[in-house]
Amino acid sequence: MTNESQSNDEDFSAVDYEKNHVHEVYQSIAHHFSQTRYKPWPIVNEFLKNQPMGSIGLDVGSGNGKYLHGHNLTFNSQSSTNSEIPIGAKDPQSLLNEESRYLLIGLDRSISLLSLSSNHQSNPELLNGDCLSLPIRSNFSFDFIISIATLHHLSTFERRSKSIQSLLQLIKPKNRYDKKGKLLIFVWAFEQGQRSNRSFENRKLLPAKSLKDETQIRLENKEDEKKDKIQDVFVPWVTQDPSTSQPVTFNRFYHLFKEGELNDLIHQAATVVGLTHVPQNQLSNVTSVQDSQNTYRILNHGYEADNWWVEVEVG
Secondary structure, eight states, X not given: OOHHHHHHHHHHHHHHHHIIIIIHHXXXXXXXXXXXXXXXXXXXXXXXXXXXXXXXXXXXXXXTTTTGGGGTEEEETTSOTTOXXXXXXXXXXXXXXXXXXXXXXXXXXXXXXXXXXXXXXSSOOEEEOBTTBOOOOTTOOBSEEEEESOGGGXXXXXXXXXXXXXXXXXXOSSOTTSOOEEEEEEEEBSSOOTTOSOOTTTTSSEEOOOBSSSXXXXXXXXXXXXXXXXXXXXXXXXXXXXXXXXXXXXEEEEEXXXXXXXXXXXXXXXXXXXXXXXXXXXXGGOOSHHHHHTEEXXXXXXXXXXXXXXXXXXX
């Protein structure tokens, strides 16, 4: 077997695993799932509201489109951050002069969730695509990108890294407002808070078969492993079968990130795509525009409601 064919076989194992335990599950539970996903997370909302007027962003794994209000809502910079004004409430000229607005394009693998986005939002810009094979021209870039609760569905380190590499390469180092490109990523945390429902004890988490690498799935039973070491899990979703009215359970795959793991993954992915880590307090040492465009830094990171999150700046 050649290296090339071996690589293809390895990739197929991961693709097939995610197809069965992520993609097909979301297609089946989309409507029920969407009913539980309507409230934007505060940190994501604040990140979006801080984007400059005219920015173009991409939501990778947009789901039912709950963050895609940016193109048809405006945020008054003179009022509180919670003030949201529908575009139709003001004449176009005053909007152009007074309001900060951005365009956020939604991308998701699930056609069912994209259809719900169309129903929930007013004329959203949507793309059907995969976070590992983004349907974006190579010469196009975004002012900002968000990836909220998507990366943890990828079953191997290599695939998670490849996804971040793709996102970093799509970020514009500097836009027309002299602002650097931004990336915000949220993933489920291994370290769950005391009030979390995500636990093995209440069967909200189940040990999952892990991809040992891209080559094969570990087939041994993980029920006997210590629960405090398991990062690859199934999360059951119970809904009603419309044909029988009986409950049916779908198991979604998640990789739970430990503290620092997402930061390390970003550093690794950035190195692969040729970006140099320059902390914020050392930016003055970057002497040329060309050098600055090939840099990145982690602006903020933290733990929020059982999730780890990182905000990255490029350029």
